[in-house]
Amino acid sequence: MSCVTSPLSAAEPADRPPHGPVRLSRSVGALVGLLSVAAALAAGHLVAGFVGLSASPYLAVGNTAIDLTPLPLKDFAVRTFGTHDKLVLLSGMALVIAVLALVAGVISRRSPLPGTILAVLLGLVGVAAVFNRPDTGQLGVFAPVVSLAVGVVVFRYLHGLAMRRALDDQSSAEPATGIGDQAPSRRTFLVSSAAVAVGAGVAGLGGQLFGNRVNVEASRNAVGTLVAKTKAPAIPAGADFTKDGTVSFITPGKDFYRVDTALTVPRILAEDWSLRVHGMVDRELNLSYNDLRGRDLVEQTVTMTCVSNEVGGPYISTATFVGVPLRDVLAEAGVKPGTEQLFSTSVDGWTCGSPVDVVMDPARGALLALGMNGEPLPVEHGFPVRIVVPGLYGYVSATKWVTDIELTTYAARQGYWIDRGWGVQGPIKTQSRIDSPQGFARVPAGKVVISGVAWAQPTGIAKVEVRVDGGPWQQALLAADVSNSAWRMWRTEFDLKGGGHNVECRATDKSGYTQTDQRVSVVPDGATGWHSVSFTVQA
Structure with a gap:
């Protein structure tokens, strides 16, 4: 008796191959x-x-x-x-x-x-x-x-x-x-x-x-020259000691420090920008770029400092800003009694709370800044408009791409960094830094020039002292004093023998306060301590 094999039994179905289940390598x-x-x-x-x-x-x-x-x-x-x-x-x-x-x-x-x-x-x-x-x-x-x-x-x-x-x-x-x-x-x-x-x-x-199709550069170019009715004092030739190793007094835009939370830089056309001023005010304001551009502009040279700047750190820069006095805008809105903070919001959602009493202080000169170093604000530094409040760390004073200002209390609103454990007020601390010689440098024997920068916005720097290897303090030569809201360069000389040396500096502001030697981290409201540098003098 012959056996007939059906077509279905002659081979395994395609989804069940003879070598087992199919799987990818x-x-x-x-x-x-x-x-x-x-x-x-x-x-x-x-x-x-x-x-x-x-x-x-x-x-x-x-x-x-x-x-x-x-x-x-x-x-x-x-x-x-x-x-x-x-x-x-x-x-x-x-x-x-x-x-x-x-x-x-x-x-x-x-x-x-x-x-x-x-x-x-x-x-x-x-x-x-x-x-x-x-x-x-x-x-x-x-x-x-x-x-x-x-x-x-x-x-x-x-x-x-x-x-x-x-x-x-x-x-x-x-x-x-x-x-x-x-x-x-x-x-x-x-x-x-x-x-x-x-x-x-x-x-x-x-x-x-x-x-990136928004042509921000064309919008910046269309702004034209920002001419201030009130000029900042001219920067004298002796404002820095760049030949002796300090940074330049005015920081070029490309070198100006940038610390923010924006992964992508907002691209806003000046013609599309607007600012709402509201909250604890007598009247709400809605301002366009042309509204600000058409007002009397003022110019101010300001040193800005990041609260994340460690002792001797690089997150400090100086620029000449042009803008509208923030105090005048708030006066126009009418700030109600009991208002504690100016709560500003960036177009990317970042928020910042600035003390109203500081913003309203005419001696501070807080600005709605439109320009920086002779041109409209660079895009990465806040074009079309940013806030600049001298004397406060940037996390409570320097909202870039600002689009909303609410007058309120600290209990009602908390800024981005305040909500994450940083201090509320953020006044800049008196500090100094050694720029030259740099750490572990090797320098020729003989007269060694030591130079750096000091800051105490908005009080101003009165003197800087330097010492080597724990010896007596020696008062440094200060560069020209431009503004209490700006840093001040210094230099001095020591006759040093060959070998390793350690140099320290400390600053005293115009109120008579000398910076402390106590080392404190940047959290919650800025670092303190003397900056020191170790280097070697070649025999």
Whole structure:
């Protein structure tokens, strides 16, 4: 009796190959995960280019990470990485996201479900980050939603192609190795993967280009020359000792320190800018750029200092600002009794509370600044308009891209950094710094010039003293005194023998206060202590 074999029993079905269940190799799974996340982020960035770059899921998560980072870690980042802290954050985020993408692909070697779940979770994080950002409009959430959808669709699509490729490879006794001999499924996977990679690159670049399409430089150029009716005192030739190693008295815009929370610099046209002044006032004001531009402008040379500046640190710079006296604007609005702080908000949502009594003090000269060092404000330093309040650390005085001012109390509102553990008032402390010689420098024997800078805004510097190796204090020669709201350069000389030496400096302000030698960290309201430098005199 003969046995007849049916066609169905002659071979295993295509989805159950003879060598067991189909699964992706680790490298292919990882590639699928990586390409899917790249496509998701690029798609979200492209949409954000039209609705506002701050809505990009990548940037929104980065900004949220900045907001949620504990204060000690933020202080460490600024101290360690300086103005490169944002680049370090974005690079670290890219690394973490890449690892998660690789993991998503590897754990999805048998089924797309684990990777899909992880993709959805990552997408929801982006949606939540954008939804809670104060600087994204109602359409902003569209960017992370598109990002989530693209990530899931691309992941499942590439995963399906990869599974078909794996099935063909497993079913073939001799898998093809040459490009021309590859099975259709393998060619389709490779072509699709390449297309996704190229598409992600084009979308990401397109989002960046569209997001920066606002021609801020044209708007800056259209402002023209800002001529102050009230001029600042001219900077005398002897205002610094650059030949002896100090920084220049006026800091060029490109060298002016920048410490802020903005991952992307806001790009606002002067013609689109407006300022609302409200709260505890007699009348609300809504001012345009032309409203300020048409007023009598004043000029003031101011040294600005960051509260994160360690003893001897670099986060201090000086510029000549042109703008409208903030006191005049507040007087026009009418400040009600009981008002304690000027609560200002940047276009990117950053907030700052300045003491009203300081802002209203005519001796301080607080400004709504429009210009800096003879030109309209640089974009990264607050164009079109920023606040400058001499004598206060920047975290309570220097709102860039300001768009809202509310007169209120400290109990009612707390600024960005106050809510994170920093002091409320933020007066600048009397400090000094050695610029030359630098730490561990080797200098010739004989007369050694020691130079630096001191500041005590708005009191002014009366004297600076220097000592070497714990010896007697020697009073330094001070450069010309430009303004109590500006720093002051100093220099002195010592006849030193060969070998290692340590130099210290201390400043005394015009009130008679001499800076303390007690070392205190920058938290919560600024560092204190004498700056010291060790160097070697060559025998």
